Amino acid sequence: MNSPLLKPKAKSSVTSVLKPLVIKIGGAILEKESALNALFSVISQLKNKQVVLVHGGGCVVDEMLAQAGFTTEKKHGLRVTPKAQVALISGALAGTVNKAIVATANSMDLAAVGLSLNDGDMISCTLSTQDLGQVGVPQTNNSKLLDCLLKAKFLPVISSIGALDNGDLVNVNADDAAVAICQLLNAELLLLTDVNGVKGADGEYLPTLNAEQAQNLIKQGVIAGGMTAKVNAALHAAQQLRRSIAVASWQSPEQISQLLDGYGVGTQIQPN
Numbered sequence: 455m456n457s458p459l460l461k462p463k464a465k466s467s468v469t470s471v472l473k474p475l476v477i478k479i480g481g482a483i484l485e486k487e488s489a490l491n492a493l494f495s496v497i498s499q500l501k502n503k504q505v506v507l508v509h510g511g512g513c514v515v516d517e518m519l520a521q522a523g524f525t526t527e528k529k530h531g532l533r534v535t536p537k538a539q540v541a542l543i544s545g546a547l548a549g550t551v552n553k554a555i556v557a558t559a560n561s562m563d564l565a566a567v568g569l570s571l572n573d574g575d576m577i578s579c580t581l582s583t584q585d586l587g588q589v590g591v592p593q594t595n596n597s598k599l600l601d602c603l604l605k606a607k608f609l610p611v612i613s614s615i616g617a618l619d620n621g622d623l624v625n626v627n628a629d630d631a632a633v634a635i636c637q638l639l640n641a642e643l644l645l646l647t648d649v650n651g652v653k654g655a656d657g658e659y660l661p662t663l664n665a666e667q668a669q670n671l672i673k674q675g676v677i678a679g680g681m682t683a684k685v686n687a688a689l690h691a692a693q694q695l696r697r698s699i700a701v702a703s704w705q706s707p708e709q710i711s712q713l714l715d716g717y718g719v720g721t722q723i724q725p726n
Contacts (some may be wrong), residue, residue, distance in 0.1 A: 474604060474641040475503055475714065478632035480510035481648045483704040484551060487558070493646075494562045496707040497609070503714065504604040507611045508635050510628030511551035518546045531683040535587040535625040544623050548613040555611050566609040571616035571626060574599025577634050579616040579624050590616045590624030592634035600639060629687035636691055643691055644713060645684055646704040651721035652677065652685060662698075664724045665689050688723035698722040 477497075483489045497505050512533065516526050522542055527534040535543060552568045559566035571577040571592060576599055579590030603610050614631040616624050629645060636643040651659040652668075655676050660667075668685050671677040677685055688699040702709050702720025709719040 474506060474639045475500075475710070476506045476508060476632055476636040476639065476641045476643050477710070478508045478510075478628060478643070478645045479555075479704060480512065480628050480646075481704075482513070483646065483648075484509070484511055484555070485513055489704055489707075490555070490558055491562065493704065493707045493710075494559050494564055496710050498562060498564055500710070500714070505609060506600065506604070506635060506639065506641070507555065507609065508614065508628060508632040509547075509551060509555060509611065510614050510631075511547050514551050515543050515546045518542055518550075528679075529584065529586060531678070531680045532584070532586055532589065532627055533625065535589050537588055540588045540623055540625065543625050544615050547625075548615040552611060552613040559609055559611065564609045565607065566611050567603055569599075569610055569612045571612060571614065571631055571634070576600060576612075576638060577616055577631070579618055579626065581618060581624065588622070588624050590618065590626045592616055592626050592631055594634055594638040597638045600635075604639075627683055627687070629684045630690075633687050633691040633694075637694055640695070642713070643688075643695075643699045644710065645688055645699065645701045647681075647684060647701060648703070649681075650703045650705075651701055652681065652723075660721050661718065662722045662724055665693075665726050668723075685723065692723050692725040696725050698724050 519526055524539055548570045556566040556568040575596040577592045578595045579592050582589040582591050600610055612635060614626045614628040616626045618624055652663055654660045668689060672682055684701060688701055692699045700713055700720045700722055713719050
């Protein structure tokens with residue numbers, strides 16, 4: 455079967471080259487140097503486009519937790535973050551992973567700056583009510599820092615670590631973090647994942663997906679695990695921004711140019 459990402463689908467009228475582009479990365483792309491280099495190579499060609507990267511790093515977190523003798527628990531595809539693990543998870547995401555991404559970007563002549571969600575008071579967080587421990591729900595707050603960095607042609611690289619009003623650090627699902635940054639900047643959003651989009655019940659990748667279809671596929675168990683959280687985050691963003699959100703593969707970074715040219719790539723998550 456040919457991947458729908460190998461050639462762009464029909465051109466869309468919703469894309470505007472004037473909006474910043476938020477790209478969420480995570481998973482295997484962070485473990486594969488060639489993939490990250492390919493992504494930065496494409497970004498470097500977007501001369502007049504403001505780009506923000508938001509990242510997770512679950513694979514690194516799992517490894518560091520295991521080395522420290524902790525176990526990893528997930529509910530509905532979301533990481534449970536006990537208080538005892540917050541320091542380690544924060545160090546992994548805001549430290550090790552963030553600085554490695556920044557270093558790689560800077561080695562390719564991209565002026566990258568490493569940030570977390572609470573830097574510059576960009577994003578405020580409340581504690582999740584889903585019994586996930588120290589997991590934050592992000593809300594937009596202040597875009598001044600990002601506005602300044604983007605105007606100065608820096609590439610912000612934002613980890614999914616936030617803070618509560620009392621200063622306690624919280625882990626934030628990276629897809630939700632990317633949605634919040636997207637809303638903060640009224641930007642376009644591309645959620646890069648390890649697969650070519652969202653599959654339907656027949657095993658084929660879906661060109662489009664709306665809320666009703668998504669809920670049916672979740673009930674059937676077709677959409678499960680981490681993809682459930684990703685689809686829900688994309689649906690939330692599509693509803694808030696009133697435009698489609700792309701879920702696509704990091705293995706074809708040239709899709710970014712196709713997306714900016716107005717073509718549909720991956721699975722386009724549609725607002726109701």
